[in-house]
Amino acid sequence: MSEDFRAFLKEMEETKEGGFIRIKKEVDTRYEVAAIVKKLEEARKVPLIIFEKVKGSSMPVAANCNGTRGRVAHALGVPKKELEKRIIHAFRNPIPPVEVSSSPVQDVVLMGDDIDLTKFPAMMYHDTDAAPYITSGIVFAKDPDTGVYNLSYNRLMIKGKDRLGIFMTVGKHLNAIYSKMEELGKPLEVAVAIGNHPSVSLGALAIGPYDEEELGIIGGLKESPLEMVKCKTIDLMVPAGSEIVLEAEIEPFTREKEGPFSEFTGYALGEGQNPVLHIKAITHRHNPIYQDICGGQSREHLIMATIPMEANYLRAVQSAVPEVRAVRVPAPFTLIISMKKKYEGQARLAMLSAFNADLYLKHAIVVDPDIDINNLQHVLWAIATRVQAERDIFIVPRVRGSSLDPSAEPVGVTDKMGIDATAKPNLDQFAPINQVPREVMERIKLEDYLEKDF
Ligand SMILES: Cc1cc2nc3c(=O)[nH]c(=O)nc-3n(C[C@H](O)[C@H](O)[C@H](O)COP(=O)(O)O)c2cc1C
Ligand SMILES: [Mn+2]
The missing domain is CATH 3.40.1670.10 (UbiD C-terminal domain-like)
Incomplete structure (x- = not known):
């Protein structure tokens, strides 16, 4: 199986699992990428799409990376019908990550005035979106007491060159960590990794107890430890195989308007006063590829959320x-x-x-x-x-x-x-179910009774 996002894209281009297309014509981040993803879905197609030329940004965009179960399974090196089994295997057999001393994700390091999120090809998907959003960022944070990592996807609203609004569901783990830091009156350091191998994506979405570390589940999914590298400005590690990393802090007590955003429920929701990330550094590979997950009820968003949810429900209900x-x-x-x-x-x-x-x-x-x-x-x-x-x-x-x-x-x-x-x-x-006797069903051959081209 492929190890990092680049290798995964290459593998998909070669095998074309679930479809792979390159779009050379320039597209606008405002609604056009969403329209193309949606129109393909209407034609029942969810190919991995590389948008080579995106207006206002030098970065190409990869969309639908986790758009079909088959593609995700292929990325993990298992048959589609064994995906759920592999996730439960990973829950039961986590493998801790390992640290590496250097990684291409830090080939370019931007700080101070060089930080500019407005150069990212962040999308607006629907007419109700408040601003361009980063949807494919995995937020890494550590519990202040135990040091256990938490990973989650959180929608990130571009608010300026170095500021992002964030939506954290009450009751989920990142919100709990942020609340702990707020009680201490301290900022929460977070790293946001963009452009991730499906094993990292699926692991980040694993649902489970607060102290169940998603990093070990990622190792279990790929059956080898996740390689991680230290951030430049904050005390966190990030996957060595990601494309882009934002190193940031979330201030305590700051709340600003965030949302609405087109959500997986099919509604524009969640407008409110929410916390803000201050970016301290951006690191990326040379010529980074930006990952996009189409907002709203796109196939990819639904599939990404559903796969780990089903595995978690299955382990919970089967244990009872x-x-x-x-x-x-x-x-x-x-x-x-x-x-x-x-x-x-x-x-x-x-x-x-x-x-x-x-x-x-x-x-x-x-x-x-x-x-x-x-x-x-x-x-x-x-x-x-x-x-x-x-x-x-x-x-x-x-x-x-x-x-x-x-x-x-x-x-x-x-x-x-x-x-x-x-x-x-x-x-x-219970009441018997209607059934033509089995023996008769097996004996009767339609072609014995009907014209050839019925
Ligand atoms: C594309 C995508 C976007 C998501 N955006 C958010 C979000 O904005 N806020 C949120 O609380 N959860 C969001 N989620 C769901 C969480 O990432 C998911 O519930 C995760 O398992 C939470 O991790 P935790 O249980 O460790 O807190 C998103 C999921 C996906 C697939
Ligand atoms: Mn968690």
């Missing part, structure tokens, strides 16, 4: 209910669980453990193994025919959830709903 076979996240805040119910009450237990595993979860549905969880029509059929609302639906009111749910009132507080759509008391004792 080993009979759980598979899970799917078909829409924001929604989980479908497939299980072969053995004992009374297991469906609810599975849903409760899923709610416990991720604050984003709002609606959970459990179905029997005869239901295809990739077929939403089939899932709705199970809800229609196996659910009695009073008996099978439970609501836990007023729980912390996502602050990007437009229906939550007040912001970030939501009702959680579980639907037990399994047959009661179980499938064997």
Whole structure:
């Protein structure tokens, strides 16, 4: 498998996994890249795209790097259907990172007046976006007590040559670290890495306990330690294989207007008073390639979030209910669980453990193994025919959830709903399902009864 972002791009150009295209015609960061990504998606295409010429910037842009499950799996060197297994393997077998003394990501070091974020090809995607945003930056921070690293993607609003607005979800780890530093009255040092190998991206998105270090999960994903290099101006390390690094501090108590931004929920959301990053240095490779993740409900954004979420839900619900076979996240805040119910009450237990595993979860549905969880029509059929609302639906009111749910009132507080759509008391004792006898289905050949070109 490829080791760094460059090698990954080269591998994708050679293998064309899920499609690979180069666009030579100049594109505008204002809406044009988003329009091209969206139009391709409408044609059911999610190729990795290199935009060679972007207006106002010398950097080429790589989009859709994690746009299909197949591409992500390929980057990790596993077949697509084993992606989830590899992530759970990485949770269980983390490999700590190693430090290297130098890296191409520090070939160019910019400080003082040379820092200029406005030269980055940061995009505006939708007409409601407040400003150009960096969407592909992984934020590295350390817990002040333990020194354990946390990695997360956070939308970053360009506010000037050396300032970025940041959105940190309440209840997620970066917000907790920042709150700790604010209580100490000290700035939080953060590094933002742009242009990352999918193993780093997936690891950063791993959902788990506060002290579960994403760096080890990245090692587990690639089955070798992540190589990291010390930053120039702050006490943090960053991946040696990234393209660009922003070294920054987030001041305590400073809040400025940030947002709205086109979010994964499909709405322009989250306008508010939020913290600000001050950039102390920018380091990058020679001729850096800027990574872009299209905002809103782009395939890439949804897939990137969904892959690690499903792995985390699976490990959580299986540890409570080993009979759980598979899970799917078909829409924001929604989980479908497939299980072969053995004992009374297991469906609810599975849903409760899923709610416990991720604050984003709002609606959970459990179905029997005869239901295809990739077929939403089939899932709705199970809800229609196996659910009695009073008996099978439970609501836990007023729980912390996502602050990007437009229906939550007040912001970030939501009702959680579980639907037990399994047959009661179980499938064997439930109404028989229509079936033409199997023997007849096997015996009857359509061509014996119909004209050739039916
Ligand atoms: C492209 C992308 C952008 C994201 N932007 C944000 C964001 O602006 N704020 C946020 O709190 N989470 C954002 N997330 C989700 C977090 O990165 C994700 O929940 C992560 O697992 C949080 O890490 P933590 O649990 O270690 O805090 C984004 C995810 C993706 C894939
Ligand atoms: Mn974390």
